[in-house]
Amino acid sequence: MKNSHFNSLIHAPNRLHICAILSASGEVEFKLLRKHLNVSDSVLSKHLKSLEEAGYVAPAKRTDFGRQRTWLSLTSKGVDAYTAHVKELKRIVG
């Protein structure tokens, strides 16, 4: 079965979870995302790097309450890609 909107980058389990969390909640801090996914810093960074390179995730470093925090959110391209991917999954299921 050929799927034109199927996105193999997003479909990897952890990356799919990252996109689902970000799409449901807007901007999420790195530490909270790591806690949700139950993975190490390096694993999460690796997944975020690939999503960032594709232009799907935008990281932002900001100092809040006196400490540096990394906030992550989906870009509009990321929202579109994630939405199209979920639609494609639904189409496959029928």
Next chain:
Amino acid sequence: MNNEEQITNAEAQSALESLNKIEKETISSLRPPLWLVTILSLLCGIFTFSLAVTEHENSWGLVMWLSAISVVLLVLFTRYSERLLGVRVPLLPPSGSGKVFVALQALFFAVVMLGGREATLSGRPETRLEGAFPIADLPLAPYIAAIIVSLSVAYLTYKYPTNEWVQQDDSK
């Protein structure tokens, strides 16, 4: 980056179920506590009621302003505590469906609030235009509008804390 891939029906089904579970978990983790939802919905109800019955010669105008300020403070407090927890919910959701959802909510609340006020004013003989038919001669109009707004705020805050339109299929 769209790659053409082969995926089976069962794999797609499994991925969708996993997504549904994650979205539900995310929403429940962002859900404000019940006491806050209750206070917020009551304040919105009080605001709607006072907006409907306020006049120059009564003190409901003061209640309206006090309830509006309290709602704003409560929303700011919620956003501050969310930020401390590591989440920043945007005022307007990034997705198109989320934006439509927020726009429909705004329209709904505007119609109920203004409708409640108009119905209350139209129901009073002293404010009714001469010869106008009393289409909304409802003494209970402010109460009905307040209850509708209060219940809707409670439901929407509890079910959709991020303002994002997420289908919550309880069957899965």
